[in-house]
Amino acid sequence: MPGKRHALTFVTITVFLDTVGFGLLMPVLPEFLMLLTGQALSETSTIAGYLVVCYAVLQFVFSPIVGNLSDRFGRRPVLLISLFFYGLNYLLAGLATTLWVLFLGRVLTGITSATYATANALIADVSPPEERAQNFGLMGMAFGLGFIFGPSIGGFLGEIDLRLPFYVAAGLAGLNTLYGFFVLKETLPADRRRRFEWKRANPVGMLLQVRKYPVLLGLILVMFIYNIGHHVYPSNWNFYTIEKFDWTPLDVGLSMGLVGLLMALVQGVLIRVLIPRWGAPRTALVGFVAAATAYLGIALAPNTLSIYLWCVVSALAGLVGPAVSGIMSNQVPQNEQGELQGINASAGSIAAIIGPLMMTQSFSYFTGPEAPVYFPGIAFTIAAVLAVIAVILFVINLRILDIPGRAQPG
Secondary structure, eight states, rough: OOHHHHHHHHHHHHHHHHHHHHHHHHTTTHHHHHHHHOOOOOHHHHHHHHHHHHHHHHHHHHHHHHHHHHHHHOOHHHHHHHHHHHHHHHHHHHHHSSSHHHHHHHHHHHHHHHHHHHHHHHHHHSOGGHHHHHHHHHHHHHHHHHHHHHHHHHHHHHHHHHTTTHHHHHHHHHHHHHHHHHOOOOOOOOGGOOOOOOGGGEEEEEHHHGGGGGHHHHHHHHHHHHHHHHTTTHHHHHOOOOOOOOOOHHHHHHHHHHHHHHHHHHHIHHHHHHHHHHHHHHHHHHHHHHHHHHHHHHHHSSSSSHHHHHHHHHHHGHHHHHHHHHHHTTTTTTTGHHHHHHHHHHHHHHHHHHHHHHHHHHHHHHTTOOOOOOTTTHHHHHHHHHHHHHHHHHHHHHHTSSSSSSSOOO
């Protein structure tokens, strides 16, 4: 099916370029915020958390609308509009001389943030049920590859000019939009679309729709708790390593590049071996346990070498998302895949509100002058506790899943 191949290729490239753009900024963000505000690292960590929360609040409100719009009008127009505003956000950030401009960019991106939810729905459109978990892994592979190049290049560019990574990210987003405009074909046929309903397109209404699929309630809660902790990486990794090990933007970028490489191997190769052999539930369980272990190891890491060793363990956490997404996607009909991804995005947005605030505030407090004890690894310790809770709840939910825990031979 050429259409299927082109759609999967476009989604993979889209997520790759999107992640490269985001990754370009991560190594330079702490120093860039210190440049704009004149504040110390501990205080700018809190500001970075507020930027993420601003985006997440708007994504929570608008993701259900975007998901339902993609079920009504198709994936292509929604995805292209989202990509355009991603590029505009990066351009505004690069030109910013005050904080409010950064927040304006986050507002625009939060309102139109459809990339991952719509891309997931697009994958569901072109994938038979038995291949969805593996094809969701393509997004993880693209995300990992993006994190190989994005942070590494961002670290080098940041040594030249702190604003340069923002401009490069804007350019990549613009090219991605043009690529989609000329290449992407619609994947949701007109006869499979459904009419737009406001009662299903608001955050509360959308979350209530999940009651039609009782098996999803527990899994959404599991991923919600897990994702709160998982936000420790985008919100705290750069601040933590700079504070504890005195890393430069280049050091941060190279470390994130390694994480991206390992993630790409796990989600692009390993998951395609494990899911057919073990089944999605057991594969996800391995990922949950690896995440909990790695978080604690990173929190207590005594030196740079140990950080890199724990990154290897942490990469196995990349099994979680595709495996659980595949389980959930197979529980709903074709014309509601966009709605399902909107539900997941809304729940993820709530986690993205709680997680960065929890991680940046705890880091700021335990590295600031008022800290009862100096402990820069506090955020990763909290993430480890949340991952353990997610493991326990996931095991409980395995008992009510209506699919086998292990793939059957033959």
